[in-house]
Amino acid sequence: MSKLHLVMGGRVADPQGLDFEDIDAIDVVGIYPNYASAESAWRGAAQRTVDDAAMRYVVVHLHRLIEPAASG
Secondary structure (H helix, E strand, O other): OOOOEEEEEEEEOOOOOOOEOOHHHOEEEEEEOOHHHHHHHHHHHHHHOOOOOOEEEEEEEHHHHHOHHHHO
16 A cells, blocks of 8 residues: 655644644645655645745645554
């Protein structure tokens, strides 16, 4: 199985947290087959919004959600 990763982001209520303010406005950057490509996409998206402290991008390990037992 591929180790799928989702890169997404949006405006958060607290820059230290992950409570997204508007779920409908979440920016889905994409789904990637490995962590290296997901990290590259995350880095690009995060750097585009570096001046906005309320914007946060994350890498979600989809493979851990799909098969939690296989992840350790």
